[in-house]
Amino acid sequence: MKKLLIATTAFAALATAASAQSGGVLNVLDWGGAYGQSHAVAYNAPFEAETGIRITVADADNPATPIKAMVEAGNVTADVASVEYADAVRLCDEGALEQIDPSVLSAAADGTAAADDFIEGAITDCFVATDVYSMVLAYDDSKFPDAKPASPADFFDTAKFPGKRTMRKGAKFNLELALMADGVAPAEVYDVLATPEGVDRAFAKLDTIKNDVIWWEAGAQPPQLLADGEVTMAYAFNGRIFNAAIGENKPFNIIWNGQIYEMEGWVIPKGAPNKDNALKYIEFSTRPEQLAKAAEHISYGPPRKSSASLVGNVAGKDVPMSPHLPTSPGNIEQGIASNLDFWVDHDGELSERFNAWLAG
Secondary structure, rough: OOOHHHHHHHHHHHHHHHHHOOOEEEEEEOOOOOHHHHHHHHHHHHHHHHHOOEEEEEEOOHHHHHHHHHHHOOOOOOEEEEEHHHHHHHHHOOEEEEEOOOOHOEEEEEEOOOOEEEEOOOOOOOEEEEEEEEEEEEEHHHOOOOOOOOOOHHOOOOOOOOOOEEEEOOOOOOOHHHHHHHOOOOHHHHHHOHHHHHHHHHHHHHHHOOHHHEOOOOOOOOHHHOOOOOEEEEEHHHHHHHHHHOOOOOOOEEEEEEEEEEEEEEEEEEEOOOHHHHHHHHHHHHOOOHHHHHHHOOEEEOHHHHHHHOEEEOOOOOEEEOOOOOOOOHHHOOOEEEOOOHHHHHHHHHHHHHHHHHHH
């Protein structure tokens, strides 16, 4: 609730200032960090220039949490928010989101309707995808001058690859990683995790490194922990690691083996005060060229087919971005797609067990 109050206060103050400058405002709830910056450059600034609508942004560790709190409290201050796919489905089912008609989305340059241009699953009743990101293993190359870690099993091998690890504080992604590290074939992970024995197996594997893990909650934390030398390996969003490695010249390497990729995108909280502006923003930001521009600033793959050929070099560098996207050939084959239906059905119970395990 503290984060909700902070976000609400921030929006109120900024929106008041913005409304004095123009006839329209839009309150965006985002993730911050390098990801939020990619939105600022590819979406927010050009949207303001085209429409005159003033954007205010508040950040959250996971925007799905304050959305739910806002709607339940009847005090909705966010107009549009970036959330993970599974959270969008869950919030939509709970009636916490507005429905989005895909006909408001712009067609591709060749006239292909948006519904046919987006990859499968990228548009749902309440959600429009903006990117395909992944959770990847990463390490500080300077800490391992000889043998290099290359797999989920290596991440769990603190004898061969010493040092603290950092992992996201939650069940999702970690249980899948633990099973892969324990020898489960990627294609069989969710079949195993769907059984009580599989869940027990995943937690037993996590037990083996529990005392060696620093848990993170905000996406900006893993690269910082690596940079500060507090950990030697991380399980983190690929874009955050890429930004630190390419943008800040940190000696970080990504391991695509075992990546788990998923979509992220826009939702409109139920009762958003500026719903019409939110729809305009979603239409603008999911145009093929805007999605491609965002991908040049952070290495998340655009979810529209027509965007792929528009992605150029890493912003400000003579380095092609495409090879660094989770969806690029050679990368995507080494991972698995997050089973969104599984997490919609089991997130509550597994998160509860994870929290109890962590506290135990």
